Amino acid sequence: MSGDxxxxxxxxxxxxxxxxxxxxxxxxxxxxxxxxxxxxxxDGPAFVRAITxxxxxHDAVVLMFGEIDVRCHLIPAAEKSGRSIQAEAxxxxxxxxxxxxxxxxxxxxxxxxxxxxxxxxxxxxxxELPACGTLDQRIAAHRALSAALQELAEAAGLLFLPMPPRYxxxxxxxxxxxxxxxxxxxxxxxxxxxxxxxxLLGRPLRFRASPLSVLLRRWNYLFGGNIRRRGLPVTKKLxxx
Numbered sequence: 616m617s618g619d620x621x622x623x624x625x626x627x628x629x630x631x632x633x634x635x636x637x638x639x640x641x642x643x644x645x646x647x648x649x650x651x652x653x654x655x656x657x658d659g660p661a662f663v664r665a666i667t668x669x670x671x672x673h674d675a676v677v678l679m680f681g682e683i684d685v686r687c688h689l690i691p692a693a694e695k696s697g698r699s700i701q702a703e704a705x706x707x708x709x710x711x712x713x714x715x716x717x718x719x720x721x722x723x724x725x726x727x728x729x730x731x732x733x734x735x736x737x738x739x740x741x742x743e744l745p746a747c748g749t750l751d752q753r754i755a756a757h758r759a760l761s762a763a764l765q766e767l768a769e770a771a772g773l774l775f776l777p778m779p780p781r782y783x784x785x786x787x788x789x790x791x792x793x794x795x796x797x798x799x800x801x802x803x804x805x806x807x808x809x810x811x812x813x814x815l816l817g818r819p820l821r822f823r824a825s826p827l828s829v830l831l832r833r834w835n836y837l838f839g840g841n842i843r844r845r846g847l848p849v850t851k852k853l854x855x856x
Contacts, residue, residue: 623673623674624641624642624643624677624820625642625645625670625677626642626644626676627645627647627662627666627676627677627678627679628646628677629650629679629682629683630646630799630852631682631733631799631800632646632677632679633646633802633850633851634799634801635730635733636679636802636809636812637805637849637850638805638806638822639812639820639822639823640821641821642820644848645667645853646848646853647666647853648852649683650680651688652680652681652683652684652707653688653707653710655711655714656711656713656714657710659717659718663718663722664721666853671725673724674726675816676722677728677812678715678727678730679732680732681732681760681764682732682735683744685732685757686735686741686744686746686753687746687747689703689704689707689756690747690753690756691747692707700755701759703756704759705759705763707763709767711764712771712773715768715771715773716771716773726774726816727773728773728774728812728815728816729764729768729773729774729775730776730778731765731775731776732760732761733789733800734754734783734787734788735750735753735754735756735757735787736750736788736789736791736794736798737797738791738794738796738797750786754786754788757787765777774815776811776815777811778811779807779808781807782807792833795832795835801832802824802848804829804832805822805824806824810822
């Protein structure tokens, strides 16, 4: 890119958008709450234009959804429809990508990045959005949804951001060392993910977390220190969504 302008980076998503990208300098994070990929496939991504009406072809938009679908919805939906988890995941990805492709045409040149949903976990019960199925089933659902998203995104001319494999254990679940609550990656641990996004966009992204914050987290993880839950995202959920 040439000229004096700075490319703007807008990140939309559920809580993982804040946890994964809070340490990125010059990024605007729009945490819109526990919104599912299914809801966007059904209702469309009107929130993107509503929140950022002045998007231009010099900007980039990252969308990070799907963790709740993997945790709560895909397995029951497959059981209800009689389809396999893989077929249900591909159906969801197809409907979601149709909305994303339409948004890409509407935004006229804005880079659209679809982020792979975070790796599943089995650590933190959530009474409002409880996990369905076994962890192995959710890992299978995650893999199926991720593969379908990547395939369809590339076919539609959209960018797909995979989560670096370092964040997953040998089964395909989120490695506990990167998370304080067992579900969300802590912002200071997301440097490899941010670097992957920078490479995908072809532009540098500044990461503001210090190595000391990572060392303190690791100390807590290994030795049970008293800094649990420090370093949470500064970004807050948007109240109107």
